[in-house]
Amino acid sequence: MKILNLVFHPNLNDSRVNKTWKTQLEESGKITTSRDMYAEYPDFQIDIEKEQALLKEHDRIVFQFPLYWYSVPPLLKKWLDDVLTYNFAYGSKGDKLKGKDMQLIVSVGGHQKFYSGFDLYATLPELLKPFQLTANLTQMNYLHPEWMYRADSAELETITTHGSKIAKSINDPKRSNARQYLNDSMSSEIDEVYKELEL
Numbered sequence: 001m002k003i004l005n006l007v008f009h010p011n012l013n014d015s016r017v018n019k020t021w022k023t024q025l026e027e028s029g030k031i032t033t034s035r036d037m038y039a040e041y042p043d044f045q046i047d048i049e050k051e052q053a054l055l056k057e058h059d060r061i062v063f064q065f066p067l068y069w070y071s072v073p074p075l076l077k078k079w080l081d082d083v084l085t086y087n088f089a090y091g092s093k094g095d096k097l098k099g100k101d102m103q104l105i106v107s108v109g110g111h112q113k114f115y116s117g118f119d120l121y122a123t124l125p126e127l128l129k130p131f132q133l134t135a136n137l138t139q140m141n142y143l144h145p146e147w148m149y150r151a152d153s154a155e156l157e158t159i160t161t162h163g164s165k166i167a168k169s170i171n172d173p174k175r176s177n178a179r180q181y182l183n184d185s186m187s188s189e190i191d192e193v194y195k196e197l198e199l
């Protein structure tokens with residue numbers, strides 16, 4: 001499986017989480033192509049042909065980014081607007097992404113309780129819904145997204161533990177069926193709790 005990791009962070013050198021995870025994913029040897037998109041396009045002039053060619057060459061497209069204003073960093077929004085064109089990504093002849101996987105990896109500054117979905121709060125899957133709808137329109141498989149809360153205050157060990165978990169399953173073919181994958185990972189987490197409780 002050929003995996004393309006597109007990292008959208010306005011200043012990756014100052015990042016703790018995304019820089020660490022990008023390196024961990026590269027060191028796993030599972031990523032075919034790994035790119036720092038803000039370094040690639042400091043002037044926001046995206047090379048559409050190059051981006052589309054890269055998309056065609058890979059099977060699993062990863063978008064890695066920090067959550068900014070409950071949304072994405074601006075270059076990622078522009079990349080979506082520029083690259084996912086009519087008759088490439090959608091439209092009567094727009095089937096170039098059909099059958100490919102879309103995986104999101106998101107770092108989140110806030111505490112989990114601010115993403116409970118209760119009252120004024122929205123959950124991460126709700127906030128990321130535009131990607132799920134985009135995957136649907138472009139006939140891609142929307143994989144269960146990965147995210148980590150309290151990204152700014154997390155200890156380095158927590159960041160790397162999370163990064164190892166992401167790297168472990170980044171090329172897992174089972175991820176292509178998000179619902180099944182989520183059910184499996186939930187039941188194995190429950191099994192672990194049972195084991196700890198000696199039940």
Ligand SMILES: Cc1cc2nc3c(=O)[nH]c(=O)nc-3n(C[C@H](O)[C@H](O)[C@H](O)COP(=O)(O)O)c2cc1C
Nearest residue numbers: 015016017018066067068069070107108109110151
């Ligand atoms: C402009 C800006 C907007 C942000 N908006 C949010 C937000 O809406 N929700 C949130 O939980 N964290 C928000 N944060 C915190 C970032 O998500 C957090 O700093 C980032 O995930 C840490 O990752 P890094 O170490 O790779 O920079 C924001 C940070 C910045 C700079």
